[in-house]
Amino acid sequence: MDILVITLLPFQLIAGGQEADKKAGRDSVNVVVLTSPEDVSVLVPILEALKGGGISSYGLKMRETWQGLSGSAISSRVDRATHFLLIASPSSSSNTWFPFAVGYGYGKNSRMALYRTDASWDPPRYLKGLPIIDNRDELLDFYRLEEAEWSLLLKRSAARAAILEMGISFHADSLAHCVEEGDLRAVELFLKAGFHPNSRDKHGVPLLCLATRRKHRAVVELLLEFSASIDLQSEDRGYSPLMDAVFVGSLELVELFLSRGAAVDLQSKDGQTALVIAVGRNDEGMARLLLESGADAEAKDKLGFTARKYAELFHNAAMLALFESHNS
Secondary structure, three states, rough: EEEEEOOOOOEEEEOOOOOOOOOOOOOOOEEEEOHHHHHHHHHHHHHHHHHOOOOOOEEEOOOOOOHOOOOHHHHHHOOOEEEEEEEEOOOHHHHHHEEEEEEEHOOOOOOOEEEOOOOOOOHHHHHHHEEEEEOOOHHHHHHHHHHHHHHHHHHHHHHHHHHHOOOOOOOOHHHHHHHHHHHHHHHHHHHHHHOOOOOOOOOOEHHHHHHHHHOOOOOOHHHHHHHOOOOOOOOOOOOOHHHHHHHHOOOOHHHHHHOOOOOOOOOOOOOHHHHHHHHHHOOOOHHHHHHHOOOOOOOOOOOOOOOHHHHHOOOOOHHHHHHHHHHH
């Protein structure tokens, strides 16, 4: 490994090749590994392991006179790092630089972890809660997960910035409004920024139901792509997306939901099923599709009426004939 060593007083910089400088910055994981002089033999293998795993890193060997550094000198060496890894041993953790580094890392909102040289060493109370790494296999596993999470955080941050640049407020009500308006780009950015696809508006209506009620198929498909629950029911009428699709007469959305495995016999607050709603709309084609998908024509609502009974009350001969043919 090509180790770059720059002698500086009162600390020494050890960088893992030129990659550390090229990738420095906060657009990718960049680990600064800090150690006391007595633990420097552990530092180089750590840098080698991180480099082998494709993780940008560099090391700082802290000398006893580190406190003579100015704030700007310290910042120039550590602020490019996204993650702090402190080599911890019974002796190093008692050095003055160690608690300073922990506090500095917290203050800069950097991700921190401890590399323990002695597995029997129990960290002091102020270090409790920090991830502890005991070997190089754990080291790579930890930072590969951190790299994936860091990438996700960057994507969320970029999506949030894009939303604000569009002049849209970054809160749940704005997301619901964008869904209702069919603003596919904005909805996608909200989801990429971390909003849950099962979010609801202020009336308790899930985003998938909102998109369905406005017949925004592209938004519906986007929400499903982000794993929105297909059977989540609204708090106003108790409708599922399938029931809303029947209510607004969108055969294409009904077909879409059924093809994705939507439950066909969920009941609303009134106990009505999607089939009852189809009968109420006098939509024979919709009713046929629901029956072919296993809808129960005898399921009773809170009034004790079934879809068949409603067809009788409405004197809907075609619907009754459909039920008969389905039973036969």
